[in-house]
Amino acid sequence: MNFAEIAIRKRVVTLVFTFLFVGGGIAAFQGMSRLEDPEFTIKDALVVTPYPGASAAEVEEEVTDRIEIAIQELGQLKRIESKSDRGLSNITVTIQDKYKREALPQVWDELRRKVGDVQSRLPPGAGPSLVIDDFGDVFGVFVAVYGPEYSYAEIKKFTDLLRKELLLVQDVAKIQPFGERAESIYIELSRDRMAQLGVSAGQIADELRKKNLVADSGRVKVGEEFIALFPSGVVNSVEDFGQILITHVTSEKFEGSEGQIYLKDVGVVRRGYVEPQTEILRYDGNVAIGLGISTVSGGNVVTMGEALRKRVDELTQQWPLGIEVGLISVQSTAVTAAIQAFSSSLLQAVAIVIVVLLVFMGVRSGFLIGGILLITIIGSFVFLQPMGVALERISLGALIIALGMLVDNAIVIVDGVLVRLEKGQNAKDASIAVVAQSAMPLLGATVVAILAFAAIGTSDDATGEFCRSLFQVVLVSLSFSWLTAVTITPVLCVMFLKPSSQSGGEAADPYDSAFYRRYKGLLVRCIAQRWVTVAAVGGIFAASIFGFGFVDQSFFPPSTRPQFLVDLWMPQGTHIDDTTAQIAAMEEYLEQQDGVTHVSSIIGTGAPRFLLTYKPEKSNTAYGLLLVDVENAELIDGLAKNLEDWMADHVLEGMGYTYKFELGPGSNGKIRARFNGPDPAVLRRIASETQAIMHADPTAKAIRTDWRQRVKVIRPIIAEQQANLNGIQRTDITRTLEEGFQGARVGVFRDGDLLLPITMRATEAQRNDVSSIRNLQIWSPAVRAMIPFRQVISDFEVDFEDEIVWRRNRKRTITIFADPAVGQATSLFSRLRPQIEAIELPPGYALEWGGEYEDTNNAQAGIAASLPLFLLMMVLVTITLFNSLRQPLVIWLCVPLALIGVTAGLLLTGQPFGFMATLGFLSLIGMLIKNAVVLIDEINVQLAAGKPPFTAIIDSGASRLRPVSMAAATTALGMIPLLFDAFFAAMAVTIIAGLIFATILTMVVLPVFYAIVFRVPSE
Template identity: 25%
Template sequence: LGLRSAGLVGISIPGAFLSGILAISLMGYSMNIVVLFALIMAVGMLVDGAIVVVELAERNLRNGYSPREAYFEAAKRMAWPITASTATTLAAFMPLVFWPGIIGEFMKYLPITLLVTLSMSLLMALLFVPTIGALLRGGAVAGQDTARLVAAESDLLGEARLTLEQGSGMLKHYLRLLGHGLRHPVKVLLAAVLILVLTMVAYGKFGKGVEFFPNIEPEVAQLSIHARGDLAVAERDALVQEVEARILDMVEFESVYARSGLRLGNDSAEDVIGRIQLQLVDWELRRPASEILAEVRQRTADLAGIVVETEVQQNGPTSGKPVQVEISARDSATLPAAVEHVRRGMTAVGGFIDITDNRPLPGIDWRVEVDRESAAKFGTDISTIGSAIQLLTNGILLGDYRPDNADDEVDIRVRFPEGMRNLDQFDRLTVGTALGNVPIGNFVTRSPAPRVGSLERTDGIRVMKISADVHDDFLVNDKVLELQNWLAENPAEGGASILFRGENEDQAEAQAFLSRAFGVALFMMAIILLVQFNSFYQTLLILTAVLFSTAGVLIALMVTGRPFGVVMSGIGVISLAGIVVNNNIVLIDTYNQLRKSGAEALEAALLTCAQRMRPVLLTTVTTILGLMPMAIGMNFDLLNRHIQFGGPSTQWWTQLATAVAGGLAFATVLTLVLTPCLLVLGEKLFRQKALPAESLAEQS
């Protein structure tokens, strides 16, 4: 474009940014990591419309237009194509605004930011950029004989033929290759379909699989120490200190905070006796957290009587362990055996780590049954009997008081001395009645029962849960599928129902929503394209570019060795649907104008590509370059003049950026090769259908 035109195009970036940020602030949203990435993602797309207008204006200037006329005609000529291309992009992001659940609350800032900034970029491209361009170019007119140039080259077909004659270098090689393809459009289409099929097959065989959400390098980790038995607080603390001593010499920890006791939170398993919170040093100064925690497990593996469970801080919308299994049964007595069966399956499949469940700890609870009829004969009641029994357990609450320099109140309870709070004393316990003190055994019986901790029900049915993590060498989705297959081959006894919650459930919901959002986006884009071109064939042609662009997504993921993320790569595919159609809209619009000017189909396709190759490549390159730092994990520290790779802040968006950049690069090749071939193919098909009708009309 040249320095002057590039600077003019660059004006649209801060203009759209500032307008978009102002609109976001007025909507009540604050700046966060999702909004910032959306702005980065929008950088390449913001200039698409401005590039098309400025490029056409520069050609008008070379053809003898005055600056005012050049930019006015360029904006007027490209108003509808740019508006349609922007509208299709907005249509792709619009359904994402209605994403339900926690994932939707987290990701909604992305489509909202893009909708606002891209809308502002349309105003910049059609209003501000042409106005500023006309002012900056002044009244100068290119060329010496203006009247002759305008008269000779003002028509679109003449401009296109002039561009074709003046083409050199890469343009000539491209047009020569395109000419061969235009003569064999069916072969080109079959080749594109073959590439798409082979890519899908190759990804299924060599790809890294599917994951729900990218793993982000954590800053905080936590150890939960499990031990069974009736341990006193001092004994629990001693075991926690023993674990702490094993890891204190590791230099990757900035701070280590340990806590032990009886009450560690409602979310704690019954056998958790303590927790150790680990604050990791900066990610550049240490190994990955997975390696650090693997060493922690290795160092504490030989500690007898305890199990050390590792857990990292969850970044993003996910929470808890990725694998959560919910087991239910009508007969609650069969649940512990079913839980053990699923745990055996996890061990047989392999790859699962830090497996925990909420089965009650081994132990005995004593059930006390009162014979109400016998108690009534002695003149006592349930309340009096219960108060007597409380003297052996937690005591009777008399009141409370707040000690000096304390924030919490302390209960005042009365109960027997510690040495008398046992079963033998229970058998000797007496209750005061109207007949005097009566041994409690006259109307109370006690019986042992298995200990029961907390009870959980779903839809009125008793459930137990298993939570687990997956080793870094495996994907959660793959391991869950293997476990489901194992359970299908080895069903649990007792008719227990096994449901996979957690990440598996969230992934299924995200897949269902993104599939619907993709369908709605395609429908909205189809409506816009039909209004723009009034042609079902050309609308279908543009939408096929979206399908073929997925091959570029899979190729990019295979090259970079990344899995397909349901959330991030899925959003990338939907985003790509709106971006890919832009170049096709401008290309087909130019083709239609040339056909109206009298060019034959083959000539019109060649002239269209000769004219539009540069703006198509420019818009693609700007979008890809805007995403490239995120795709390769590059982070710029401007204050310290330092470039980082693989930082946690970039790990959020590598899948999305890779999907969009790879798909757009592949789709651009299709736009410049497959789209003109399909246009020519369509002309041939419609002409063959029209010929019999014309001959029939002549005979009649």
């Protein structure tokens, strides 16, 4: 079946369908989702279990370990990581890569059942466990509501209103507040007054629980009615608490209240905010409340962002002056800017390709192929939109990468028609003949080019999912380019291409120009000196292998987002107020720097996940994060360096470091050495040795461990005999300590729809004075009176303990982090690795490498798992095309030689060979094979026409020189806009440099290999 003949005969139908594809493509483009970066599924869930009062070691052994054993029964499990803090177990459950997004809800349900089953085996006081399966939700809009002249309560009022209104905006999924302060009813008791009156904290707690307890009073039948009984006496206001009767006493102890003691007699009741805060948000130095806003699945980020901005503007105009909404991160703005930039790059690339075609193919042919290119690009959207492909960095970049390949098929057809026109054939016969000759070889070459990208399209890990749209775009656009090449292209050739006035019939030789004669002469000499040619190419190839060892390696490049991050780690155990004070000093410094526009600060935890590639830190009062907005990304390096120098002089107690966002999966801590083993002391010793090695390298920064420092613990030593005589148990002592300082929860207060905890504690002066611990009063049931704490405590010890214990796959694991101060992480890693691996480890201890090394290996393993299959398919396609083994052998002998151009390009430009460069190299293989298939097919055609083998090789080279060179030129020059994009630069260099040499391989070295394999003698 000749597609061209059918298309030409049904010209009207062909043109109508072409216009329909163009119109449908434009409509599909308008309806496609828009993102800054592609989405990938975070296959993690958190299992959080409280165990109040337990040390990290107790949490690990009694809670974390038991839950981990239950979770390990999940067949879908990939990895368990746990963090055991004092009083809290945090377990991160990671599911195997092969499970898609749609399967996760069922997996999480099974996880809940496993965790639920183990609850009965947890120690008293532990639990219940909470499974958080929306850990990977992305809040594309993150704003801060603040007002320097307004109280927190007033700011919260406006924040609640804003949240309520914005939930009604189209495509908004949910809104999560951040930095809110919970309220509490505080009962601050005077220890002296309680001792004087003989009132215990237990008595007060019992009365509070009884007074505010909801209990059923039953019902009574009155006539035909059955009426509920509901006595009064419930506490309805803060003032009512003071009137709660605690006990009766004798007049000798207390006068003035007829022997009755009320709560107001021993303490003060007030309504306030929970202290200390667990998370704090500041915006430009002002206390703020944040709102993280996520988009519904399949929603349009840009449309939602514009609607949110409009609604916020409407609401703020109704608010009093001074209430502001600060934009911490607005994905729609970044998406719009990114799509505009990439659309501009795409248009530039299309323009470059068309100009190249006009210069080398002539005006008429150039515009014809340029038109086919536009039809192919626009028509591809008809298929991409239903596939769920969004407009984002990868998909738009894939179009630019594919541009040169998209015109390859059309160039071959048009060039073949032009040659036949010059020989005197009419356009119709020429078009039909060229398509009949080239359709199947072009289809095979197109399939090979697509298969070169298939490994990334089938990789199940996060990196594969992140880059999947690259394969989808190449698959659709290249397939459609072949279809347009064999249908609409011959129709347009018949309509617009005419024989030139110089056409000389069959006798004319279009390859008799000086340029072609010089090329033929070169080819003749290379084939004549075939072994010299092979030796020269082999020497260059060996040099490229050696030179590749000097190419920097990386995973993904840093983002060009005009915002950078600053992590602050104070000594473990630092109060959140002290961490905030240090953050405030850093804010003050940054606000004085030129180029800084805004500074957002988060203290006590990481920020909500406002970017998919951002991984929040877990809760820690010693941790603070700054998000620094700058005028443009070029300022980041200078500002970050100045800030790190300032922190070295002013952050004396802690450690601060800066880093950029990543363009892809990954995080800071690019170098991670993980040691696992049973004994925490041994792990810390090994970690200290590792840190010493890292500190000795001047290019290493941000060196730290995830176990942090050991913290002080005040340990009262109970005098067992005296405690027993006074009827005092350990639980009485722990409760007294809690009530005396931090405060103990003794009930809840109902205020409308709010349930406020009631917290009982000492007065501020007493609870902030640690020396008063000896003078605490504790109730003695034996003597029925308050006695001094020192009567049942023999001594106090100050001890040190691990406040954090990390485990990985149920093994205690300590991780040491480092980042490069300059250059690539791989260079630093190559220096540190042999020294760290030389550390002598006791039996039962092991080292694993994480960070960028692990991420790169995992990503490459995801590709490598399916790459052999697709390479085999590529080989089989070439064998099927030629029904031969020797011709595919000639093609595949050239493939490794593409490394020559790649090595030269990366070394000359200084670009690293990262994950995207790896994809570029795979695509380069597809391009090389595609061009080689076209040349080998032409040799077969020439041989079938009766030419001698040597003449067939020379004439085929001349015949394919223009289309192959044109395809290479359009691809290479079309990639120029990507050279200025941080994400695609290394990939662009790989393809451009590799393709330049691959063209030489195809047009010179491949004919030499052909002559050797087929033993073609020189003439």
